[in-house]
Amino acid sequence: MKRLIEKGLMFGNLIRVDSSAWIGLYNRALKKLIGRETALTEFHIDISGYSPEIGDELGDMDYLAPDGGNRYFILLTTEQKTAPMLNADLSVLRDVLRRFITENESQLFSLTARDAVIGEIDDQVWQLRSPADLPAIRHLRVSADTTGNHVAEADKLTAMIEQFRSDPDAWWDDVLIARMIEQAKKSGDVLRHPIRLDHTDFEVPDFWTDRFGGTYVIRSAQEPAVIFADPDHEIEVEGFLTLTISDRHALAAWLARNALAEPIINARGADAAAILRQKIDFILADAAVWLCLDTGNGTRAELRRAAARMGDDLPAEIRGLSALQRYAEQGGDWPVIDSGDPAYFHALRATSGPARDLVNRLLSELAPQDVRQLFITHKPLFYRLYQDWPDAKRAYVANMLAREYAMDKQGTREALFGPEPDMAEPEPAPASADPWGIPRVSLSKGVVGPWGRASGGAG
Incomplete structure (x- = not known):
């Protein structure tokens, strides 16, 4: 992992904490949590x-x-919104905290x-005993305060002010007035400088979790599905189509x-x-x-020369991807690529x-x-696989990502x-459209179904 860290591909864009004031605040927060x-x-x-150095x-x-609890957080500065989230067991956690x-x-x-x-970020689910409990995660609620309880103290003063305003006899309530004055010493002037966190609830229609071997819950689709990376954890989930990666x-x-x-x-x-x-380069x-x-x-030239020496060991994905590349550059007959072809999922990207x-x-x-798409979209899996790669592949991947991704991520x-994608709801497709849209387009022409012919086996 040292190579990734040195190239800014792991633990990059973190916030540096090196002042005694910040360290004191962090320790106070850590002690309380x-x-x-x-x-x-x-x-x-x-x-x-979260700090990897402190974790170590x-x-x-x-x-x-x-273990088994909600994710805690410590904010020293609002600039943390630009940092990544490490060790996230729920794919939406960073987006929710950033928002x-x-x-x-x-x-x-x-x-x-x-x-x-x-x-803490509360998923409002007491216990996840099986994958059947995952669809219960529909909202995430963020609860926050300072270590000195400034938000709670401000809420107390706000409640007293509301009571004072609404009660016609409050002007003669010396006890209430004395309590308000005392409370104001703790919370400050909440009328001129209100302390209230209003945006704390966030909907979670779709997410990935590392629970149960890695599980996708996609609720926003017309046909909701739960997809398991580990077939050993697959169970029926009511109201969802259940599938495995295989x-x-x-x-x-x-x-x-x-x-x-x-x-x-x-x-x-x-x-x-x-x-x-x-994609062909990465596979070669x-x-x-x-x-x-x-x-x-x-x-690219060196990889092509290596491919010429592979003979029967040439990866099966190359034939389909090369046919699609030729079609993109030269036209001609549409390549027949079905879901049994190893190139099939390489040739797709998600719609907006x-x-x-x-x-x-x-x-x-x-x-x-x-490996580039894997690094961008699924870092937990990328880091896990990276540890088992030969050093030559680690060096190639790290150099490629530093050269072709880190320089211009967006x-x-x-x-x-x-x-x-924007926040607008997508327009529904006309009833006559097939799943690829209009006009009808598929990876394989002349076969049944927009995903190609149904060949046997898992491929």
Whole structure:
């Protein structure tokens, strides 16, 4: 992992904490949350205030996520909104915390000027005993206050003020007036400087969790589904279609029926030929490493020369992706690519909509040789697989990501996946449209179904 850290591909964009004031506030917050403190004089924190250095010091890499409990957070500054979230067991946690900070920024700015803000992200589900409990996660609620309880103290004074205003006899209530004066010493002038966090509840229609071997819950689709990465955890979930990552044909059909994915070659604004060439490069580089073939600096020409030496070991995905690339560049007959073809999921990207990022994450798990998409959309799986790769592949991947992604993250994401989806509801497709849209387009022409012919086996 050291190579990734040095290139800014792991633990990047964290907030540096090196002042005695911030360290004191952090320790005060940590003491209140978990009863422990850090002796470090410098460390880095993510959007939730989690520090990998402190995790290593305490011997607990999940010290802000107690086993079976809600995720705690510590805010020292509103600038944490730009940082990543490490060790997230729920894919939406960073987005929810970022929105919480953004939508309450003026209040949080005032609070963090005097104290650390601490809190938790509550999924409002008491216990997750089986995958059948996951659909109960529909909303996340953020509860927050300073270590000095400034928000709670302000709420007390606000309640007294409301009582004073609404009770016609309050002018003669010396006890109430005395309590208000005393409370104002703790909370300040809440009329001129109100302390109230209004945006604390967030809907969660779709998410991925690392629970039960890795599980996707996609509720926003017309046909809601729960998808298991580990078949051993698969159970029926009421009201949901249940699938596993190995159900290639069923997954392809579900993505098509619900218009959740589209062929890259037909995606609006995508340079399909360039994207397909890059995918071929990644697959060849992976195969060359495992076959112990020298690829020099991993240039496209060197990878093609290595491919010529692979013979029967040439990856099965190459034939389909090369056919699609030729079609994108030269036209001609549409390649026949069905869901049994190893190239199939490499050739798709998610359509715009609320589940776009989650579907791209699912596609990266179905086609993990595309290490760039895997890194962008599914970092937990990327880091886990990275540890078992040969050093030659680690070096190639780290250098490629530093060169082709880290230099322009936003531009790369838009080139691969399209513009970020807006908040508007997508317009429903006309009844005559097939799942790929109008005109009818599929990866395979002349066969039944927009996902290709149903061939046997899982592929």
